[in-house]
Amino acid sequence: MSEYFSNIKTGAVTIATGMGITLKHFFNAVKRKGDAGVDDADYFRQVDGLCTLQYPREVIPTPVNGRYRLHNNIEDCIGCGQCVRACPISCITMETIKVTNDDLAVCGKTSNGQQKKFWVPVFDIDVAKCMTCGICVSVCPTECLVHTPVSDFSEFDRQNMIYHFGNLTRMEAEAKRRKAAEQQAQAVKEKQAAAAKAAAENGGQQA
Structure with missing residues (x-):
């Protein structure tokens, strides 16, 4: 019987603790974290406040050394x-x-x-x-x-x-x-003409 009431007490405490955390975030949500952006280096250090981003106007900050598009x-x-x-x-x-x-x-x-x-x-x-x-x-x-x-x-x-x-x-x-x-094409013609001229000159010298 004592274990039965102990389990009820544990469940009640657990629910109360969870609801307390939920209410804390609920009331903190009236404050804004501010607009997130690439240059907002302190964005992740902000603990309290509304965490939902207004996409696409707000974006999660990207690391300076990140490789993207x-x-x-x-x-x-x-x-x-x-x-x-x-x-x-x-x-x-x-x-x-x-x-x-x-x-x-x-x-x-x-x-x-x-x-x-x-x-x-x-x-x-x-x-x-x-x-x-x-x-x-x-x-x-x-x-x-x-x-x-x-x-x-x-x-x-x-x-x-x-x-x-x-x-x-x-x-x-x-x-x-x-x-x-x-x-x-012009370069090829000039090269062929130069080769023909050189061959003719060599032929003339040999003769």
Whole structure:
């Protein structure tokens, strides 16, 4: 019989303790923790207050060293392709077009002064496949490929998860391809002409 009443007492105490904790949080909820954000370093130190975030206006702070959605500063991209080769899941697609000699000034230089020698009409990142390993970022020689603090994103259409960073439109890319092909053909002709001239001169000397 004593055990029976003891169990009732234990249950009542447990319920009262739980309700006390619940009421404490209930009354503390009239206070706000404040807007959470990436720069709010003290967010997790706030114990009391309403903890529900008003998403998407408020977000959980992301660590400074966190690896999240990739971004390519195409103005600094030299089209070397190291990121494409390094990606273990092939989520980066890139196409390049060699810059003709008269277009070097138009193509420009990177922010550190390196001359760009390739147009990059296609630089696509499939973020739905990206596992944020950071290998592509570590091998990028111009540091144009970076992880951003954006960690919370979704789309209704799968194709919208592919981010495009190319620096030419489709029509511009076609024009640059034709121009590069013409320059290459002209270089081949000049090389063949020089070889023929050298052969003729050698033949004349032997005679």
